[in-house]
Amino acid sequence: MDSFMGLLSGFSVALTWHNLLYCLIGVTVGQLVGVLPGIGPTTATALLIPLTYGMPPVSAIIMLSGIYYGGMYGGTITSVLINTPGEAASVITCLDGYEMAKQGRAGAALGVAAMGSFVGGIISVIGLALIGPPLADFALKFGPTEMFSLMLFGLTMVVGLMGASIVRGMLAMCLGLTLATVGMDPISGTLRFTFNQPFLINGIDLVTIAMGLFGLSEIFLGMENLASAAKAQQITSFLPEKKEVKTTSWAILRGTVLGFFIGLIPGTNSAIPALLSYSMEKKLSKHPEKFGHGAIEGVAGPETANNSYCGGAMIPLLTLGIPSSPTIAILLGAFIMHGLTPGPILFVQNPDFVWGVIASMVVGNAMLLFMNLPLAGWWAKIAEVPAKLLYPIVLILSIIGAYTVSNDLWDVGVMLVFGVVGYVMKKIDIPMAPIVLTYVLGAMMEKALLQSVKMNNGSLIGLVESPISLTMIVLTVIVLSGSIYAEIKNKKGAIALEND
């Protein structure tokens, strides 16, 4: 009942004209970056954070989260119409979406994707409203020891799930954690690794790191070879055939549940539920041979799952202050910049803010449904903007975004350095998401660890004495062992293949 009342009060915040406007701007930008290949929601969120400095916190977060879930809708359009995924979560949609478009059924593919995304988005927001407050109450029991173990578990998931190799994931994690120690120590305020430079006292800004690693590196990759845009397929009816309604509805339902629960796990990203949903639909289908040749469930399931994931992924952020994906990590940065501390106390101290953001996600999903059904063809035309024009525009936007962090060229230089690092890392297949996630978690983890050690008279025994912490440590060991085992098994497999 409290959740229902909270959601109602949230609508009174979300439905004010200026918050509606910011929500519209957010979902439009999200849709736009989803449509444009090469610019993902992570880059766009990082780019727009500096512009939110002057805004009220609730409006800023409404706009930035609009970019996050809006990006999921936009990526579908280009996947279906021009076989070019706008973001990672829509890669799987190309398999059947583009096949449907070639068969003259682009409208039906876009229709079920938009409806599935809407259903997934709305149900996951309701789930967020129902699960968020009790989880936040439970999280109030968490002391520094439990928080440290939880974050350690989150880090292990990040390393274990992202990228093909755990060693490469750990390398990225170490880079993120070491970068997070630059600046003032969180307990005593001692300066570390600053080289006596004043601009390093507060550490390196998360936004510049993210813009370099995700945005600039993508521009470098894109500038290697500027290919021309593909031609979009024609759109006719947006509705599936009568015989497909039942299978599509079940695919949407399964995608919703799957996406929501995967969103709760730290270290995942929106591509994972989409991929899992596709494999699940293929396994459950009576005609698995149709997959890859225009199966409508192959579009409905993954598209629903990646949107449902967005609502689920907001739960660890709002209740525990732990980001579960790179875009959420950037959002966490935005929370901090606006003087808000994500975590259980947020529901108590800023209920209007939390419920306003949650309610705005319902409103934003409704806006996106309208944008995607009647206006899909118009959005697809945007994707035909030539890369030779697009990348320079994104570059100058990135530079301005980095400059506005502290109105100093230092941040532009930092972005440039991380752009080169990101480019090299992409080339040798080192995942970049762990850097950003561990960078965000690093300072919090260190603080929690030092506090825990202090509380236990200089000992780490508290980590195994607390039942919650012990559970997290056990889970961490299981995930880590599983990842290492998988790595060794893959290594053996690779050697066997080489010998063959």
Add this chain to the structure above:
Amino acid sequence: MKDEVTPENKGAFGELVKRQNAGLWFGVAFFAYAVLYFKMSLDIPYHSKLGAGPGMYPRWLAGFSIFVSLVYIVQSCTHQIFSMGRSFPGRTELFNVFTVFAACMIFLFLLDVVGFNIAGSLLLFVMFYRQYKALHAIALSIVITFAHYFVFKVCFSVPLPEKFLSLFGF
């Protein structure tokens, strides 16, 4: 005696670079970074009056980073080999990437001297000039830069440095 650069030995150098193990070099660079980080962490107190000092966490982290970098180096040399030739694109593509990087560097050096509009136009022109006719490239560079300037400086009050337009009161 200095070696003269001939097409033959230039090609041989290119082949040598292509054969290099990119993963190994990255691992070595990260190892050096971790060792430097460890050395610097030794200068920070390990203990404090509160118990654990500001140097404790970095020191353990540095040790772990060194271990991970060594495992990565071994992995890069044994079964996950990324050769430069296969991982990185050809000379033309790399030149395109370098152009963007160089344009950004020029922008960095010029911004405070000539202001955003001239530095930005130059940055965009460097990226456009091989894709469009010269006149189109100039026009596009100027229009896009001024549009960005208008949106960010005028609409969002971002203090972009400007020398040229400030003469006209913008």
